[in-house]
Amino acid sequence: MDFALNKEQELFGSYVRKYLTEQGTTNIARAFINGDRQRFDQAFQGLVELGYPSINVSEDYAGMGLGLLDMVLPLEEMGRSVLPGLFLETNSFAVPLIEKYGTEKQKQKYLPAIADGSLQISVAWIEPKGSYKASSIQVSGVEKGDDFVLNGVKSLVADVELADTFLVPIRTTSSSHEEGISLFLVDKAMIKNVTQQQSIDETRKLSQIHFEDVIVNKEQLLGELNEGDNILEEGLLSFNASICAIMVGCMAAIVDMAAEYAKIREQFGQPIGRFQAIKHAIANMKVDLELSRSLSYYANWAYDTAAEDRQESIFAGRIFIHNALQKAAAANVQIHGGIGFTEELDCHLYVKRARYYEHYLGSRESYYEKAAAALGW
Amino acid sequence: MDFSFSKKEEKFRQELRTWLEENLPQGWLHGDRELPEDINEYSRFLRDWQRKLYEGGWGAIAWPKAYGGREASLIEEIIYQQEMVRVSAPPLVNYVGIHMVAPLLMQMGSGEQKSAYITKIISGEEIWCQGYSEPNAGSDLTAIQTTAVKKGDRWVINGQKVWTSFGHLADRCFLLARTSKGEKKHHGITVFLLDMHQEGVETRPIIQMDGEHEFNEVYLNDAIAYDSDIVGEIDRGWQVMIALLMHERTGIGGQVFTLEQQFQDLVTMAKEWTEDGQSVIKKESVRNALIDLYAKSRGSLLNYYRNLTKTLKKGQPGSEGSLDKLIVSEATQELFALSLSIQGPHGILWKQDAAIGDSYWQNKYLYSFGMTIGGGTSEVQRNTIAERILGLPKDLGR
Ligand SMILES: Cc1cc2nc3c(=O)[nH]c(=O)nc-3n(C[C@H](O)[C@H](O)[C@H](O)COP(=O)(O)OP(=O)(O)OC[C@H]3O[C@@H](n4cnc5c(N)ncnc54)[C@H](O)[C@@H]3O)c2cc1C
Numbered sequence: 001m002d003f004a005l006n007k008e009q010e011l012f013g014s015y016v017r018k019y020l021t022e023q024g025t026t027n028i029a030r031a032f033i034n035g036d037r038q039r040f041d042q043a044f045q046g047l048v049e050l051g052y053p054s055i056n057v058s059e060d061y062a063g064m065g066l067g068l069l070d071m072v073l074p075l076e077e078m079g080r081s082v083l084p085g086l087f088l089e090t091n092s093f094a095v096p097l098i099e100k101y102g103t104e105k106q107k108q109k110y111l112p113a114i115a116d117g118s119l120q121i122s123v124a125w126i127e128p129k130g131s132y133k134a135s136s137i138q139v140s141g142v143e144k145g146d147d148f149v150l151n152g153v154k155s156l157v158a159d160v161e162l163a164d165t166f167l168v169p170i171r172t173t174s175s176s177h178e179e180g181i182s183l184f185l186v187d188k189a190m191i192k193n194v195t196q197q198q199s200i201d202e203t204r205k206l207s208q209i210h211f212e213d214v215i216v217n218k219e220q221l222l223g224e225l226n227e228g229d230n231i232l233e234e235g236l237l238s239f240n241a242s243i244c245a246i247m248v249g250c251m252a253a254i255v256d257m258a259a260e261y262a263k264i265r266e267q268f269g270q271p272i273g274r275f276q277a278i279k280h281a282i283a284n285m286k287v288d289l290e291l292s293r294s295l296s297y298y299a300n301w302a303y304d305t306a307a308e309d310r311q312e313s314i315f316a317g318r319i320f321i322h323n324a325l326q327k328a329a330a331a332n333v334q335i336h337g338g339i340g341f342t343e344e345l346d347c348h349l350y351v352k353r354a355r356y357y358e359h360y361l362g363s364r365e366s367y368y369e370k371a372a373a374a375l376g377w
Numbered sequence: 378m379d380f381s382f383s384k385k386e387e388k389f390r391q392e393l394r395t396w397l398e399e400n401l402p403q404g405w406l407h408g409d410r411e412l413p414e415d416i417n418e419y420s421r422f423l424r425d426w427q428r429k430l431y432e433g434g435w436g437a438i439a440w441p442k443a444y445g446g447r448e449a450s451l452i453e454e455i456i457y458q459q460e461m462v463r464v465s466a467p468p469l470v471n472y473v474g475i476h477m478v479a480p481l482l483m484q485m486g487s488g489e490q491k492s493a494y495i496t497k498i499i500s501g502e503e504i505w506c507q508g509y510s511e512p513n514a515g516s517d518l519t520a521i522q523t524t525a526v527k528k529g530d531r532w533v534i535n536g537q538k539v540w541t542s543f544g545h546l547a548d549r550c551f552l553l554a555r556t557s558k559g560e561k562k563h564h565g566i567t568v569f570l571l572d573m574h575q576e577g578v579e580t581r582p583i584i585q586m587d588g589e590h591e592f593n594e595v596y597l598n599d600a601i602a603y604d605s606d607i608v609g610e611i612d613r614g615w616q617v618m619i620a621l622l623m624h625e626r627t628g629i630g631g632q633v634f635t636l637e638q639q640f641q642d643l644v645t646m647a648k649e650w651t652e653d654g655q656s657v658i659k660k661e662s663v664r665n666a667l668i669d670l671y672a673k674s675r676g677s678l679l680n681y682y683r684n685l686t687k688t689l690k691k692g693q694p695g696s697e698g699s700l701d702k703l704i705v706s707e708a709t710q711e712l713f714a715l716s717l718s719i720q721g722p723h724g725i726l727w728k729q730d731a732a733i734g735d736s737y738w739q740n741k742y743l744y745s746f747g748m749t750i751g752g753g754t755s756e757v758q759r760n761t762i763a764e765r766i767l768g769l770p771k772d773l774g775r
Contacts, residue, residue, distance in 0.1 A: 004686045371668045
């Protein structure tokens with residue numbers, strides 16, 4: 001019985017923390033919001049040098065061949081900083097799928113480039129007014145010789161500017177069932193028409209991608225034709241294990257922030273942290289944080305070891321941790337009073353990121369359904 | 378990270394399991410778990426069970442061998458609790474004796490106290506209760522008003538204790554009394570090992586909201602104790618209380634494992650309970666509430682394991698125990714509240730009219746309200762978490 005991360009994992013987490021602290025933590029996100037990518041690019045390069053993007057790429061493709069559990073602490077640090085970027089999409093969603101379903105050629109093309117930080121992947125899944133359900137996917141792919149011709153619109157695509165390639169579920173048959181969805185790796189060079197969308201969470205730049213007779217070679221199909229839905233489901237396991245970790249990081253920063261402020265801010269002649277309305281609100285956040293952390297570690301362990309209860313652990317974990325984060329982020333504003341309502345402090349960054357994650361790559365409701373299915377209810 | 382137990386630990390588990398199968402009261406494993414109604418028979422039954430555990434070498438496994446223990450490791454204690462929960466073993470009537478009084482006496486008791494009490498505790502011959510709370514002293518134990526005054530070679534004790542669990546069955550009481558007025562409120566308190574079988578001690582039942590009688594009022598009218606009944610030093614009982622905390626190695630493990638099992642029982646109930654011919658687990662509201670609870674009860678267990686790992690590495694428990702206590706007591710309360718909601722309008726039926734069996738869910742629901750009060754209220758736990766773990770300023774008045 002040993003429920004703790006190991007020394008190497010702790011050490012790696014502390015390197016990332018030290019590095020992001022030097023880089024100014026949330027100031028990276030603030031610069032990014034203001035259109036200054038340079039700070040982010042620099043931070044990204046630093047993380048590449050520390051080896052982050054190579055962690056879960058297998059050794060055959062120039063990676064470290066480690067698992068999700070080895071990414072937990074770095075992700076927590078990224079959550080603390082509300083760091084922009086496609087870390088989850090690239091390493092936690094695309095890498096496991098390319099490793100499992102990719103052709104040799106695809107692996108050669110993508111994995112070493114991901115590992116050395118020269119390539120990032122975003123996910124273009126949902127469509128205007130659509131849902132994440134397979135039946136909602138309307139962007140069509142029509143076979144033409146060695147190619148597929150794609151038409152339609154994807155919405156809410158994260159950080160097109162940072163991405164080099166997109167994972168795109170496409171309808172490849174006319175029926176509107178799960179079957180009939182295929183997953184393509186579409187390189188950015190093929191995409192011509194992108195329009196920006198304003199998002200509450202400005203640390204993520206969202207866009208619509210307009211596919212207008214976009215030609216994609218068959219070699220870019222990931223996995224079997226019409227099997228895209230199952231492949232996406234598989235990707236959601238690793239993605240959600242990692243999103244648990246990043247949300248825990250956000251929460252950890254919130255608890256620190258709230259506790260610090262409650263110690264120094266005085267009203268009625270005493271620190272506000274002495275008032276139990278404040279003190280207990282912070283204790284509740286702390287309880288939720290520790291529960292979340294335990295659930296996150298376990299979810300990632302369960303993924304890496306293919307434990308029997310991995311699905312329910314990951315999906316129920318995501319639901320719990322997201323609820324906890326959303327509550328903590330809101331309470332943090334209240335605890336700070338007027339200054340908490342401003343752009344000046346970081347409180348709002350966490351509120352907005354929490355909102356972003358609520359339905360990202362799967363609605364909250366769909367995760368209840370998936371958890372229930374995994375539990376056999 | 379590794380959730381498995383070693384071969385040696387699993388062997389220990391198997392040995393205990395086999396022993397339990399052979400020694401649990403007749404019919405127990407097959408669900409015949411009725412405890413006697415009559416108070417004397419009830420007491421006899423639980424003492425017999427304690428004696429049987431003792432004779433089998435399972436009475437107090439963490440204790441030194443010299444006292445009848447087996448010097449079990451922390452992990453073995455955990456396994457012990459898991460196995461006891463697994464078979465819903467009869468309650469440990471002498472919890473206070475085994476987990477508090479005896480370990481404390483081993484550490485700081487006199488030779489006389491050790492030989493007088495420890496063996497009788499493990500064998501179930503003497504049951505102990507805990508006399509802390511009073512009408513005017515609950516969360517704030519420094520406010521106790523029970524006094525002990527030295528007259529000749531005797532200490533004469535007067536006052537009232539309340540909420541004394543198993544006080545009506547107990548032979549002796551681990552009692553806090555005020556022996557002087559210190560400059561600070563926690564000075565001047567002394568710990569006595571009080572004989573309950575004397576004229577000056579009167580025990581009156583208190584009926585709880587679940588209709589049961591587990592705790593009591595204890596009136597002390599010129600009750601007598603001697604110097605030899607004092608633990609630690611006179612007026613320095615507070616240090617004894619702090620020393621006691623260090624003996625809570627396994628924390629609330631038993632409650633965590635119980636919660637895990639109760640959650641499984643709840644799911645089974647939700648599957649079997651039908652409304653208009655359909656299992657209620659298919660209702661979205663029920664299903665979602667169960668998933669929230671799944672995360673919370675799994676989280677309780679995992680968090681407990683995470684803290685246990687820390688205790689194993691550091692050699693002693695930290696302040697995280699207050700987190701675990703808060704989490705498991707609130708989750709248990711939520712669980713039983715949901716169990717009644719699931720039964721719809723019929724959830725209100727109680728006792729022989731309850732829709733399911735012996736009114737298990739209704740009784741547990743009512744009982745669960747005590748869990749966030751006894752052993753330190755949730756509010757007090759939140760203070761501890763905020764102050765000890767997060768370093769927030771102390772409460773007013775302290
Ligand atoms: C099932 C059960 C078994 C028990 N067994 C025993 C036993 O064997 N022996 C024994 O001595 N006692 C026992 N108790 C008593 C128990 O320890 C006390 O009930 C508990 O400590 C609370 O004290 P109180 O009831 O006086 O409530 P109070 O302390 O009066 O509390 C009332 C309310 O005020 C809140 N409050 C108090 N102080 C603060 C604060 N500083 N900050 C915020 N809120 C505060 C409390 O949280 C609570 O909500 C038992 C209780 C229960 C429920």
